[in-house]
Amino acid sequence: MAETTERALRLLGLFETRSVWTGPELVELLGVTTRTLRRDVERLRELGYPVEATPGVGGGYRLGSGGRMPPLLLEEDEVVAVTVALRVGAQGISAIGEPAVRALTKLDQVMPPRLRGEVAALADATALLPGATDDVDTGVLVVLAHAVRDHVRVRFGYTGRSGKVSDRDVEPYRLVATGRRWYLLAWDGRREDWRTFRLDRMSGVRASTLRFRPRPAPDAVEHVRRAVTRAGYAHRVRVRLTADVEAVRRRVPAAYGVATQVRPGVTDLESSADDLASLARHLTMAAFDLGATLEVLEGPGLADAIDDFTTRLAAIRQT
Structure with missing residues (x-):
């Protein structure tokens, strides 16, 4: 049992250092069999750690939201207050918009599921006066920010300018905020080209555990600027x-x-x-x-x- 616990702690430690690991990588680092790794992953799940897995080529394991605990904790009411304030800052697209999204990404990773529900309920009950920006779901911003940082593919439905809806599976590279909207610069493998997506036209945004090797990317701000003015x-x-x-x-x-x-x-x-x-x-x-x-x-x-x-x-x- 002590050996199993030690392996579980080592596995948690590995998840802290990198977001996504393949099965063979974990097997080699832990010195265990594939079957033992699966048992250890299942044990972590039983203990309440949301370990997510994607099978097949390009798949892997990662520790989902709420699986990490920070060394210093805020009180629960402080966590809720700070997170709601950051959501407002992110929606405002002001000078603090992008830092607010980065902070939201970190808080989302450490927040217990029960508190996340309270934050969502409070956010749903909060209205902002119309400003210079379109309404963007900060939950989408957090998902995309995670995916950009971790180099994992994202999938979503997208409504084009003509109103046609299509399913997209892309490599996300950068979020860009203009004076009015948020955009995602991504590589669309199906179209073999760089594409710009408006976040308010996305639906069902979800990150996968499929990692990609970053490719040389164009200047995100310039690419979005040109795409917006020529669209x-x-x-x-x-x-x-x-x-x-x-x-x-x-x-x-x-x-x-x-x-x-x-x-x-x-x-x-x-x-x-x-x-x-x-x-x-x-x-x-x-x-x-x-x-x-x-x-x-x-x-x-x-x-x-x-x-x-x-x-x-x-x-x-x-x-």
Whole structure:
């Protein structure tokens, strides 16, 4: 019995050092047979540790949420209060949004199941005033953050721009928050390409125990920025502004335009929209706020739409 207990403790220790282990790796490290490993895993489950397993090639074992206990514990009411506050911070997509998600990921890993239920109940009963962001389930953020960190595949249903729903099985690489939404950059093996997914269009998000070897990835922020500005809008334009690129990026959020430096003090801006008049208005006002001149490089009808807006604006000022 002492030997069995020692192996169980060693197994727990291994789960603390890495999220997912294959069966052969554990057999070799513990010096046991496959059958003994399965008995030890079952013993841990009987003791209340949620050991998850995926059979077959690429499968493995991992210790699920609630399976780890931190060396220092908060009181139960403190755990609930801190977690709810972090959920609010994550939903706010403010300067603390991304750190809040990282902290939520750690808390979710150590929180007992009973407390997790209390937090969920309190979160369900809490409403936030509408802000600058879409409604994103922080539980989805936590699942994806775990998967990105642990290099495990995730599966989910996804509703495309046309309303068509498809099942996705991807390698997650990075979560990106824009001024309005959360996006996931992932490698879609079925399509053999990088894809950007809006979190509010995902459903049934679940992480597997199937690990993947990370591949060279594009710059996540730049990839999402370009994907967002080019995603199926009726009008795509490119203009040149006599302003520094960082100033343009501060004025035009990433969700609305991709700013590229041409040379110091000159920036090209790519943007998209369904309403050309609205796009002309926003670009004109951005140029005004930046004290910059605006030149249309690409975009049929944009120059006329800008002229129409400025003419109407001048007419209003004269009345």
